[in-house]
Amino acid sequence: MRRRSFLTIAGLGAGTALGTTACGGSSDSGGSAGGTTKVAYQQWGSGTVMKDYLGTVKTAYEKANSGKTMELVPIVASENDYYTKLQLMMRSPRTSPDVVYEDTFLINSDITAGYLQPLDSWLGQWDQWDQFQDVAKGAAKASDGKTYGVPDGTDTRALWFNKDLLSQAGLSPDWTPTSWDDILAACREIKGKLPNVTPINVYAGKAAGEAASMQGFEMLFYGTGSTLYDASEDKWNVGSPEFVDSLQFIKTIFDEKLAPDPSAALDAQISTRVGEEFLPGGTLAIDLDGSWMSSNWLDTGGAPWPEWDAVMAQAPMPTEDGSGDGEISMSGGWTWAMTKNAGNADDAWNVISTLTSFENNLRYNINSAAVAVRKDVAGDPTYTQSNPTLEFFSSLVPVTQYRPQNTDYPRVSNEIQVAMEAVVTGQASPADAARAYDEAVKGIVGEDKTATL
């Protein structure tokens, strides 16, 4: 039956055409050669803090090292897509950048994947390494005890709120909530008094990527006193009632319309819009977000807003019922790392050490409103006076928590986003979404590595 086999092939063709999309690869110009070092970073939204900073570093580097060039490779992508594109590039020596900007939460996973190379041989001879705080040094340390990245800053997370809007709603401009219920009460107050204002933004859903997991879910979940992962036992937490509680909080703010409309909240542009549109525009009262938010509003940011400090204030995120330290924060940060396929490792190291040198790191920390990881930067008056919020966000370091430093964390984080989105859209109840998360985690790490902590 010739026709029959032809039609079967046609039928199969539809599927294989899809399958092949997973196997394509872009062919970039070949790997770095002849003194060129390719530096890959994320470019998303209208902010150009990183781009401008790298531009000046490039000029300085090329001046100091004649014959060497630093080629900037901006990867225009939202959070999850950036990691994917970077990983696809690093897979082949032909397309791999030499120096990459890696989020600390992903670096362990990428080390396991064999994309990066350890920096110990250079760090041992680098007189600047002692200037980095110990916690930061550990951020890019893998389970093999080697260090794979040089951090350029860290961050903490807390509540940003608009003093004017809270005053109009009859709340104190020095608002300091002491529990989740406090936050909900304030939001309901704002909703009642100011119908055109969104009371609170908590990132939730796949489009926001890691921002939803960390700024959103983990700021709640770690405030219950629970944890996602116990490193000493090597066990992931499943069947946790606190997990359901945290999802319930998300459900409450979306069900009661205290949060942005889900169609906006689940859009990939949400983090850009919060920083450049909702907060400066006075349409959002409270935002659970990172210490870097003000970098949007500096002259170097994407949406300059000279009055920001007069309007916006900060409060620590309270724990669920005020127990424990009473407040909670999460910390992460980014590192400069060297790829396995770096054309010239010494040049790549040279670029990394230039990027994280005192002057450059100082300028970047100021422009990105980051919490400094270099002791000399943290103590520098130009830095301490550069941003009125630095003191507040640095004060959260004693109560801050870190994400699981485990290669499986990125996949678990995806499942957290899936659970959040299911709750936001009403597809699943918090209990059902938590159950689905438990099943997914067991599938990822193996049932023997899970327990109810």
Add this chain to the structure above:
Amino acid sequence: MATVTRPGAPAGPGVRRRTHPVKVDIARALPLTPAIVLLLVFLAGPILWCVYAAFTNTALTGAGSGNTRFVGLDNFRAAFTSDAFANSVVLTLVFTLLSAVVGQNLLGLALALLQKRSVKVVRTLVGITVIGAWVIPEVVAGYLWYAFLAQDGTFNEFLGTFGLGQNWLYTLPIIAVSLANVWRGTAFSMLVYNAALSEIPAEIEEAAEMDGATGWRRLRWVTVPMIKRTVTTNLMLITLQTLSVFGLIYTMTKGGPGTKSQTLPLYMYEQAFSFSQIGYGTAIALVLLAVGAVFSILYMRLLRED
């Protein structure tokens, strides 16, 4: 080369006799070799790699990338026990039935029938409009519909006057993307049916009319039986096209909200590229392939029954 025989025809020698020596055939085939080699390298190669990857834990990061292992049927087992996967299969079937089998197919037939009976000006205008929707790129069509159906889109501006405005992409996402796909893909069915209807001899239609078969009855007892083979072929082609629709849904809803419009191609993309699990993603691609094959076999059965 298989020999062509009609079903039921006595197969035997002398169906097709070679008139040239074999040598000439080889000489004729020679110019084809570069094309065949290219196809093998750039099409069959990746396909085979995908089949292989579906049975491994290949990933873009983590252990699956640094230490790729053969995991047998684990990916398929994970898929068949996953709620998200089941949800995607159901949505894929809904999307295919709604937008291809019902929407594009019936609307295409209706348009072709209308065109047959109308004056030339109307025929041309309808043709241009419908084919215009088909010609524009998938992503552009997706954005057009996104703009049309969004919360502050044209459709809601219009409905808002009756107080019916809502974000269709949020409340009924799978219906919204199905509608968009009908709008975009109907032209193909219309053209196929135009061709088929023009083949029906006028005297048969006249005879039917003389016997008093009008309207629906003529369509049911005369026209449709005459174009039955075309219907089946068309159904097969649009089903396979629709199963693999990605760009339209991705630009309109990204498979969301939640997973309410996450058909298999979108689920595959998310697992492979957002969540880095290439092995699992390619396993889903193979399942999608199997779904397509099942549909093809069904339609072929229908064709054979003629």
